[in-house]
Amino acid sequence: MLRCEHVCKRYPDAGDALVDVSLNLGRGEMAFLTGRSGAGKSTLLKLIAMMEQSTRGNVFLDGKDISRISERRIPYLRRNLGLIFQDYKLLNDRTVFDNVALPLIVSGYPHPEISRRVRAALDKVGLLGKERKHPLALSGGEQQRVGIARAIVNKPKLILADEPTGNLDPDLSAEVMNMFEQFTQVGVTVLIATHDIELINQLGHRVLTLEQGHLLPC
């Protein structure tokens, strides 16, 4: 589902953020991406999310080379991706429904389909009934679940999560991980960048470790 081949990233006026990174994640696989601050985790996620371009090497999503695609094709290919962030990145002046509906509106779905899919996504994360609330009226765990509902509403093949449990207590973190594991049951691939070693050890999935831009052998 996700393949990186000899990926390098050098930011202008900065050193190498990624050096010759190669990896493969299969359909329905869940893996953690870890490493110290500055090791290159966010950079790798940004390359996969088409927010940055690699300096060298190739990234393949579902067999398609996305490393040097035109700006015009990015929104279309991003529909295969669900992105989740530590700080939720919700629009606080919009309702939960509107936040989750956003990717579908951008993709031009008809209104009844949007309504059906948003409700299904909120149901999956246990937030059905909170559609009319605003994010700030929800707990941190609930806000993160809104972010997860927004990430899965397009039925993505790959979920990328950058420190998704960074602001959550251990119980809520476990709940979020449990949700990710459920998505893998239906074939979704999940890559999670995290510093949370305890969580990683508890769950026992594959661990990809970056050190100064290099991927360490497993």
Ligand SMILES: Nc1ncnc2c1ncn2[C@@H]1O[C@H](COP(=O)(O)OP(=O)(O)OP(=O)(O)O)[C@@H](O)[C@H]1O
């Ligand atoms: N836009 C940028 N311009 C220049 N240098 C950058 C940029 N983004 C990241 N870097 C540099 O690239 C390296 C990797 O950064 P990155 O954010 O990918 O690390 P990280 O492992 O995600 O760190 P953290 O855990 O602190 O989020 C760092 O040295 C960082 O300073």
